[in-house]
Amino acid sequence: MTIRNEELAAQFDELADLLEAQDVEYKPIAYRRAADNIREYPENVATLATQEGTNAVERIDRVGKAIASKVVEYAETGEIDELAEKRAELPVDMAALTSVEGVGPKTVGRLYEALDVRTLDDLETAAKNEKIQTVSGFGPKTESNILDNIDFARQSQDRQLLSDAAPIGAAIVDYLTQTVAVQRCEVAGSLRRWRPTIGDVDTLVASTDPQAVVDAFTDWPDTGRVIEAGTGKASVRTNDVRVDLRVVDPSEFGAALQYFTGSKDHNVELRNRAIERDLKVNEYGVFDISETDDPDAGQRVGDRIGGATETDVYDALDLPPIPPELREGRGEIDAAAANELPDLVTLDAIRGDLHLHTDWSDGRNSIEEMVEAATNRGYEYVCITDHAKGPGMVGGVGLTDDQLETQLSELRAVGDDAEIDVFAGVEANIGPDGRLSVADAVLEQLDCVVASPHAALDGDGTDRLIAAAEHPAVDIVGHPTGRQLNQRSGLDIDVPALADAAAKAGTAVEINANPRRLDLHGSAVQAALEQGATITIDTDAHGPESYDYLRYGVHTARRGWAEPSDVLTTWPTADVRAFLDA
DNA sequence: GCCGTTTTCGGCCCGACTGTTTTCAGTCG
Ligand SMILES: Nc1nc2c(ncn2[C@H]2C[C@H](O)[C@@H](COP(=O)(O)OP(=O)(O)OP(=O)(O)O)O2)c(=O)[nH]1
Ligand SMILES: [Mg+2]
Ligand SMILES: [Mg+2]
Ligand SMILES: [Zn+2]
Numbered sequence: 151m152t153i154r155n156e157e158l159a160a161q162f163d164e165l166a167d168l169l170e171a172q173d174v175e176y177k178p179i180a181y182r183r184a185a186d187n188i189r190e191y192p193e194n195v196a197t198l199a200t201q202e203g204t205n206a207v208e209r210i211d212r213v214g215k216a217i218a219s220k221v222v223e224y225a226e227t228g229e230i231d232e233l234a235e236k237r238a239e240l241p242v243d244m245a246a247l248t249s250v251e252g253v254g255p256k257t258v259g260r261l262y263e264a265l266d267v268r269t270l271d272d273l274e275t276a277a278k279n280e281k282i283q284t285v286s287g288f289g290p291k292t293e294s295n296i297l298d299n300i301d302f303a304r305q306s307q308d309r310q311l312l313s314d315a316a317p318i319g320a321a322i323v324d325y326l327t328q329t330v331a332v333q334r335c336e337v338a339g340s341l342r343r344w345r346p347t348i349g350d351v352d353t354l355v356a357s358t359d360p361q362a363v364v365d366a367f368t369d370w371p372d373t374g375r376v377i378e379a380g381t382g383k384a385s386v387r388t389n390d391v392r393v394d395l396r397v398v399d400p401s402e403f404g405a406a407l408q409y410f411t412g413s414k415d416h417n418v419e420l421r422n423r424a425i426e427r428d429l430k431v432n433e434y435g436v437f438d439i440s441e442t443d444d445p446d447a448g449q450r451v452g453d454r455i456g457g458a459t460e461t462d463v464y465d466a467l468d469l470p471p472i473p474p475e476l477r478e479g480r481g482e483i484d485a486a487a488a489n490e491l492p493d494l495v496t497l498d499a500i501r502g503d504l505h506l507h508t509d510w511s512d513g514r515n516s517i518e519e520m521v522e523a524a525t526n527r528g529y530e531y532v533c534i535t536d537h538a539k540g541p542g543m544v545g546g547v548g549l550t551d552d553q554l555e556t557q558l559s560e561l562r563a564v565g566d567d568a569e570i571d572v573f574a575g576v577e578a579n580i581g582p583d584g585r586l587s588v589a590d591a592v593l594e595q596l597d598c599v600v601a602s603p604h605a606a607l608d609g610d611g612t613d614r615l616i617a618a619a620e621h622p623a624v625d626i627v628g629h630p631t632g633r634q635l636n637q638r639s640g641l642d643i644d645v646p647a648l649a650d651a652a653a654k655a656g657t658a659v660e661i662n663a664n665p666r667r668l669d670l671h672g673s674a675v676q677a678a679l680e681q682g683a684t685i686t687i688d689t690d691a692h693g694p695e696s697y698d699y700l701r702y703g704v705h706t707a708r709r710g711w712a713e714p715s716d717v718l719t720t721w722p723t724a725d726v727r728a729f730l731d732a
Numbered sequence: 733g734c735c736g737t738t739t740t741c742g743g744c745c746c747g748a749c750t751g752t753t754t755t756c757a758g759t760c761g
């Protein structure tokens with residue numbers, strides 16, 4: 151069983167926390183940055199470590215010799231010596247304890263030393279028995295806050311789906327916009343960057359009366375508990391999610407929007423670029439501090455260069471504006487500096503959808519209804535790809551080879567009457583051995599074959615998917631990992647290897663736009679494009695209303711640096727037909 | 733521990749809020 155990047159990253163996050171508890175400087179940050187990059191790496195890092203050694207691992211940004219050798223150590227032995235030592239010195243359930251709001255590594259360290267607190271249960275007992283307030287530096291408020299927050303920490307803390315968080319963001323923006331003191335209000339954070347999952351809803355307001363805005367915010371009918379409420383910043387929890395608010399003066403809105411949109415890594419990189427230029431960037435603006443004695447003297451020291459708009463901020467750093475979807479600290483600042491930012495794909499550029507279901511399998515509508523809805527959306531073509539029979543098809547919904555041939559004639563008949571082009575396709579299952587659930591003789595008659603995994607979604611899927619991508623009849627590898635957000639992580643894939651094979655075989659790799667999937671995700675798309683792969687954005691709609699998933703797919707493509715020409719479904723019908731025929 | 737179109741050593745983003753403290757540490761964004 152391979153070690154997932156997530157598991158590997160968690161080791162370094164824990165080591166970071168243990169070191170921070172011991173007042174070690176800088177290393178915790180170094181380990182966390184490395185952990186973040188390992189987590190996002192488009193190949194399995196443990197496999198890389200075993201097969202190619204430390205040099206290959208050191209290619210990961212922020213991973214140097216020391217961390218690379220620890221990666222190899224973990225991949226080979228399942229343990230990291232230094233981590234084991236630190237755990238012995240501080241034998242606590244670090245992840246659980248720090249999941250309590252307001253409890254960080256230092257608190258964990260001190261409560262272990264003073265009260266032998268190792269687990270959430272220990273923490274609860276200590277708080278209930280009023281032991282925590284006896285520790286110096288802690289008081290009754292800290293103790294009761296901890297007690298209040300323990301129950302929440304015990305619940306699973308899933309991130310919200312983008313599609314669930316978006317309406318919450320719209321609701322709070324709507325509410326705040328009606329507040330008199332609010333001049334402008336925008337969603338920021340991961341929601342503005344279209345991350346597939348959202349930790350909290352970040353909202354930015356421009357106002358000259360911050361207190362009034364914070365008051366309105368905590369009075370919001372959806373507000374459950376107020377986590378904190380200061381003069382220009384507040385956080386609350388609704389039933390579903392945490393909502394953060396930041397309020398700034400209208401003249402500072404751009405700098406604040408830049409700050410609050412993030413990502414954190416992007417902000418740090420941007421601010422470092424500022425330092426190189428004797429500038430300071432914060433959420434209030436860009437400041438020239440070359441003539442300033444003490445740049446740390448306050449938030450607005452130096453000569454203000456700008457900050458009314460986001461473009462001001464980037465401009466002051468000699469950069470073109472960077473679209474929010476790119477702001478993940480994955481090379482976008484270097485690309486911007488070199489004027490090599492991609493010309494990102496847009497919703498308008500999409501001309502069709504190549505992965506759709508009807509009531510011939512598990513869809514809710516007829517072929518005609520799906521085609522009509524696509525026509526009304528202004529599409530130039532669709533491809534109907536009902537499930538073929540096979541593993542993972544619940545209740546035997548899939549079509550047999552005979553049924554597929556029957557449906558093919560039906561699709562041709564509908565196509566003859568339709569205003570748009572109707573391609574005949576199928577969604578075939580990719581078995582664990584890479585074989586498809588439909589006979590080659592049937593596949594060859596169809597215009598477009600989507601091959602995708604539906605069962606046995608554990609472990610490494612690279613060989614399996616490459617086998618499918620190289621099948622002569624296959625045109626698209628659909629939802630490649632098979633992940634379901636918050637449910638299952640799906641197959642582990644060496645994305646560059648899959649993309650390379652797909653590019654050579656003339657097979658497209660899908661971004662499945664269903665917001666429960668978003669598969670491939672942004673950084674995988676970026677890796678795939680680097681190998682020259684063609685991407686297709688499909689909704690996998692099982693009814694006309696699901697065509698609206700498209701926007702999640704398009705923004706995921708943008709997160710993967712995709713330009714229109716990279717995306718098959720922006721191509722005109724004739725070019726798509728040529729791609730499918732080839 | 734990591735990193736480098738001024739560096740292979742000397743820096744490492746910057747600020748708000750809370751609770752505890754009598755001036756700041758910890759946590760979080
Ligand atoms: N400069 C700087 N900005 C930060 C830092 N932490 C957070 N931010 C900014 C960038 C983030 O996108 C923004 C909102 O913070 P969040 O913790 O909500 O992160 P974000 O929304 O990106 O992800 P999330 O889905 O909420 O986990 O605040 C930091 O340490 N330094
Ligand atoms: Mg957020
Ligand atoms: Mg936030
Ligand atoms: Zn499907």
